[in-house]
Amino acid sequence: KTQVEQSPQSLVVRQGENCVLQCNYSVTPDNHLRWFKQDTGKGLVSLTVLVHENDKTSNGRYSATLDKDAKHSTLHITATLLDDTATYICVVGDRGSALGRLHFGAGTQLIVIP
Amino acid sequence: DMKVTQMPRYLIKRMGENVLLECGQDMSHETMYWYRQDPGLGLQLIYISYDVDSNSEGDIPKGYRVSRKKREHFSLILDSAKTNQTSVYFCASSLRGGQSDYTFGSGTRLLVI
Numbered sequence: 501k502t503q504v505e506q507s508p509q510s511l512v513v514r515q516g517e518n519c520v521l522q523c524n525y526s527v528t529p530d531n532h533l534r535w536f537k538q539d540t541g542k543g544l545v546s547l548t549v550l551v552h553e554n555d556k557t558s559n560g561r562y563s564a565t566l567d568k569d570a571k572h573s574t575l576h577i578t579a580t581l582l583d584d585t586a587t588y589i590c591v592v593g594d595r596g597s598a599l600g601r602l603h604f605g606a607g608t609q610l611i612v613i614p
Numbered sequence: 615d616m617k618v619t620q621m622p623r624y625l626i627k628r629m630g631e632n633v634l635l636e637c638g639q640d641m642s643h644e645t646m647y648w649y650r651q652d653p654g655l656g657l658q659l660i661y662i663s664y665d666v667d668s669n670s671e672g673d674i675p676k677g678y679r680v681s682r683k684k685r686e687h688f689s690l691i692l693d694s695a696k697t698n699q700t701s702v703y704f705c706a707s708s709l710r711g712g713q714s715d716y717t718f719g720s721g722t723r724l725l726v727i
Contacts, residue, residue, distance in 0.1 A: 532712075598662075
């Protein structure tokens with residue numbers, strides 16, 4: 501059973517526009533949540549990690565929020581660039597130690613067009 | 615430059631052949647992972663290694679085994695590959711898992727025919 505659902509599955513935006521990616525999960529316990537970027541044919545690169553209830557993080561043009569009560573996270577990308585074209589993957593960790601598991605969403609494929 | 619290196623990048627094998635996927639990291643990370651990624655699915659954990667000779671099954675270990683004889687090296691072995699093992703395999707490492715940073719390799723694309 502899928503425990504991490506991402507929406508939309510795919511998204512096309514024009515360069516310079518903003519976009520919002522959603523992540524809903526049912527993982528329990530939910531120790532932390534990460535957003536990764538995966539360029540085509542490449543590995544995953546961590547963008548941000550959220551740990552606490554109502555956490556907000558910012559990493560350049562990427563910002564993220566976490567609502568643990570609602571088990572929901574959003575990733576905002578402002579002023580998109582062509583290089584933002586990638587798959588964005590939401591991952592929920594169920595523990596704070598190596599004994600925990602990471603639960604991966606299937607990703608949102610973002611395409612930025614000129 | 616901190617990184618996880620996977621070899622080979624691409625591999626084609628016949629059903630029934632043995633497959634060796636190799637992964638190395640230069641960060642002295644304790645914990646290493648093997649995942650597979652299939653279209654439309656999230657990454658699935660095959661095996662996790664907490665340190666040398668300290669390996670545990672993940673969620674889909676059947677048909678796979680691993681070897682970790684040095685901290686910086688973690689191998690995934692498919693004895694008698696099957697067509698349903700066609701996938702992209704990712705190795706990752708982490709200092710201690712949990713909230714620690716994770717570093718992923720670029721993946722090995724395996725086709726079993």
